[in-house]
Amino acid sequence: MNIIEIKDLVKIYDSTEIEVTAVNHINLNFEKGEFSAVVGPSGSGKTTFLNLLGGLDRPTAGHIMIDGIDLWSLKSRQITDFRLHNIGFVFQSYNLLPVLTAKENVEFIMHLQGWPKAEREKRARELLKAVGLGDRINSRPNKLSGGQQQRVAVARALASKPKFILADEPTANLDSHSTENLLDIMEKLNREEGITFIFSTHDARVVKKAHRVITLEDGKVLSDEKK
Amino acid sequence: MNITVIAWRNIWRNKRRTLITTASIFFGVIFAAVMSSMQEGSYSKMIDNVVKFYSGYLQIHQEDYWENKTINNTFVLTDTLLQKVHQSKEIIGISPRLESFALASSDQLTKGAVVIGIDPERENKITNTEKWIVRGRYIHHGDKGVIMGNELAGYLHLDVGDTLVLLGMGYHGVNAAGKYSITGIFKNPLPQFNKSFVYMDLNLAQDLYSAPNRITSLVLMVKDHYHMPPAKKALKSFIRSPYRLMSWDEMEPELVQMIASDRMGGKFMKAILYIVIAFGILGTVIMMFSERKRELGVMVSIGMQKTLLAGILFMETFYIGLLGVTTGILATIPITTWFYHHPIRIAGEAAKAFLDMGIEPVFAFSLMPPVFYNQALTVFILIIIITIYPVVKTFRLDISNALRT
C-alpha cells in the first residue's frame, strides 16, 4: 500500500543567473514499512528531493500525494500542521533544543500537538527506552554524544506518530560505532513497529542496511533497487 | 590600509546592529541636549528676570547695609567711587538707588510697599522698566509723580492720576511722609515686583526720607551673567571699606540654590539615561567581539600585534559613538534654535503654579556651546570605559581556543 505517491515532480531554481533543474520529472512510490535510501553525489538533487517530500520546499511542477492528500494543494499554514502530525524528521545536526533535556525534547513535539502532560511523559520515557537511552532522559544535549543526540532525535521523530520518518544524512557526523548503533535501532523499529524510514545519504553503511536503494543523478532517478 | 579604515568598515558588517546602537546614542544625545538647553535657558531667564529688573549683576553698598537694611546705612555717591567703578571695562551701566520701606495707602486701604528712588534714565537703561508700563507713562528726571506695580495699584484701588500716600521712617529716625500723583503703572512678568514696588525720582525719594545725596546702593550692569565674574574680580581690589561689593549670587542665594538643585536633578536624570545607553553599547561591543573570535584568533596567529587589534576594536566603538553624537547634535541644533527664538509660553493652571513660586511661566532655551559639547564629552568618556571590555578580552585571547570556534 502506497503511503507516498510522487508524480512528475519538478524543481527548478532560478534565483541565480543560471537556471538549475534540481529535480527533473521524478516519479516514485513508497509503501508503508519501507527502509529505503536515496543516494547520489552532491548536486544529484537528493537534498532537494527530500525537502520537497517533507513539505519544506515548493515544487515547480508535479504532485506529492501522501496517503491520498496532495501535499502542495494545502496552504502554507496547513502544510506546517501536516508536517507536525504526519512526518518525522531527523537531521544531520541541530535536531534538538539545547535548553531542554532529552525527555523534554521528546515531550516538546507532543506538546505542540496538544497531548496532555501525563501521556506526554509516559510516551517520552517509553520512546527513549526504546532507543536505548532510558538512563539519560534528564541529560541535556551538550551532555550527550553525537550518536546519543541522534537517537533522541529519532525518539522525538517517533513521538508524533508520523506516517513516515525522513532522515537527511543522519550518520554524517558520527563515528562507526555510533552509526552502527543508530542504524540498528532504526532497523529494529522498522522491523518491530513497521515504521517507514526514508534516508538521504552518502554513507555506505546506511546503504548496506537499506532494503531499497534509489539512486539519483542530475535530478533523475538512475536506478531503483529492491534488495 | 590603516586601522581607521578597517575599523570603519568593520562596524558596517552588521548594518542593522550598528544602526540600532547609533540610534540609541542619537536619541540619548537629543534628549539630554534638549533638556540641558531648556534648563540652561530657563536658568538664564530666571536670573535675568531678577537681576535685570531688580538686583543688577553687582551692587555697591555701605558695608553694613546688607546685614542691616536700614536707611541709616546709606552712603554718598562720590566721584572717586564712580571713577573706581569705571576702571572695569565690563561695566556697561550704573544706576544709583535709594531703597526703603513705606506704608502705601489710598482712601480705603493700606499696604506695605518698597519705595525705590531712581535716576529714571540710567535705571531704564539697565532694567528697561519703561517697557513694562501698561498705563500712564514712565517717569523722567525731575518728575514729582511715581510709578507703581499693577497688583499694588489694584489692591489699593488706585489708577493713573490718583494720589498715593506714603508713610515711612527716614534718616536718623525722622518721620517720612508724602503724597504723590501716580504717573504710570507697570506690569512685570514676576508678580513679586508688581505687588509691592513704587518708583520715584531719586531726588524725590531723598526728600521723602530726609537723606539728601544719599543712596542705599549703586547698581552695576554687565553684558550677561557669564561676564559678571571678571568684572567682580577687577573691582574687588578697588572697592573696600567703608563700601562693599556684592554680586547677584550673593544677594539672591535662594535663586542660586533653586537653580543648583534643579541642575543636580537634571544631571541625575541624564546620568541614568546615559548609563542605560552605555549598557546598550556594551552589549553591542560584546556581540561584535564574540562573533569574531575566530577571525581575531586568525589575525593574531598570522602576526598582528594584540595592541593593534585592541586599537581597531577601540576605533570601532569610537566610530559608533561619533556617529551617534554627531547625528544627535546635528538634529538637536534646529530644535533648540527654533525654541530659542520661540520660547514655550505656559498657560493656565501651570502658569499660576510658576508665578506662585516667583518664576516666569516660560521655557526658554539656551544655545551655549556647553549644552552640546557636554553630550559629546559624556559619550566619549563612556566609550573609553566600555572599550575596556574588548581590549581586556583581546589581550586575554587564547589563540588556539579562538581558532577552534
Next chain:
Amino acid sequence: MLIQVSWRNIWRSRTRSLVVLTAITLGIMAGVFSTAFMKGMMDKRVETAIHTELSHIQIHDSLFRKTAELRYYMPGADVLARKIDTLPHVEGVTQRIIVQSMISSAETGAGVKIMGIRPDDEKKVTDIAQQMVEGKYFEGIKRNPVVIGQKLAHKLNVRVRSKVVITLQDMDNNLTAGAFRVAGIYKTSNTAYDESNVFVRYEDLARLTDLPAGACHEIAIRVDNDLNTVSVQQRIKKTTGSLEVMSWKEISPELSYITVVMDQYMYIFILIILLALLFGIINTMLMVILERHKEIGMLLAIGMSRTRIFLMIIIETVLLSLTGGITGIILGTLISKYFEYHYINLSMFGKGLEQLGFSSLVNTSIDPEMVVSVTIMVIFTGIIAAIYPALKAIKYDPAEALRIE
C-alpha cells in the same frame, strides 16, 4: 512549555543577558526611586500647605478675598465657629482677623499680613506652635505679644522681646499703630510664608482695628483626614448662606496641580528610560534569532507553527524585560522604603527649596499603583522590542536554514 523554553533560552548567553538585565534594573530602579522622591517632596509640600498655611477649609465673606478690605468681616462668626466645631471629622476651628499692614523695627519695615488669633484655637488648626525656633508661642510676653517668622525677624533685625510697631488702617480708615513685643519666632519650610505672616492676639488686633465683637475675616478649619474635606465642606455650606466656603484645593489649585504634573513628569522620565532600553533589547534579540537560525529552521521543519515561533520570541523578550524590571522595582522600592524613614538631607539647597515652599529634608513615598504601572510599562516595552526580531524569525525558510554548507 513555551514559557519554560523561553526562560531557559535567556540564560544561554549569560554575559549578554546580564548586560541587558543590568541596564533594565538600573534604569527602572532609578525611575522608581525618582518617582518616590518627587512624590515624597510633593506630598510634604501639600501637607505643609494644609497644616501650616491653608488648613483644609476656609470661610470668608464673599467679597473679602477679592478686595481684602477690613469692612468685609463676618458678623457673628464666633457662633458659626462654635457650631462648626461640633461637626464630625472637624478637629479644630479658628477665627482670624486679617489686616494687610506694615510692621517695623528700629532698623526697617516690611509689608505683612497680620492675623489676630486665639492661640488655643489656632493650635488645633495649624502647627506653627510646634515650629518655634526662638521664644514661645504666645507665652512669656503679657502685653501685645506678636509671633513672627524667622525670615522676617532677620529682615527686621529683631529677636525675642524686641519691640516692633504695627501700623494699619482701622475700620474708619484712620491710620493707627500699636507697639508689640516679639514673643516667639517660628520657621516653616516655606520662607516666603515666614516672611509675610505675622500673628497677634485676637483681642489686641480687634482693639486696634475697632472690629465689632464676635466678628472676624476668616474661619479656618482642620479636618481629621483630607478625604473628609469635601463632605465637611458640603455640610458647612448648608448653614452658611452667602458666605464663601472653600476647600484648600479651591483656594490653591496650583498646589494639587503641581502634584499631578510632577507625577506625569516622572512617568515620562520612566518612558524615556524604557525607550533607551528598547534599542538595547532589540539588538540583543536580533542577535538571538540570528544565532538560532538553524534551530528555528528545525522547529519550523518539525512542524512548529510560525505563530508559536513568534510567540516564543515575544515571551522570551518579555521575560527578559520583566526579570530586569522586577529586580529594578524591588531594589528601587527597598531604597525608597529606607528613605521613607530616614531623611535625605538637601540642606545645601535649603534656601532655594524653602523659598519655593519645599522642605530640605525629603522622605520618599512609594505608591503601590506606581509599581503596577511600571511593571505594565516594562511588559509593553518587551513586547514592542520583540516585534521586529520575531517578525524576522518567522520569515526563516526551514529548508534554507538547514542547508549544509
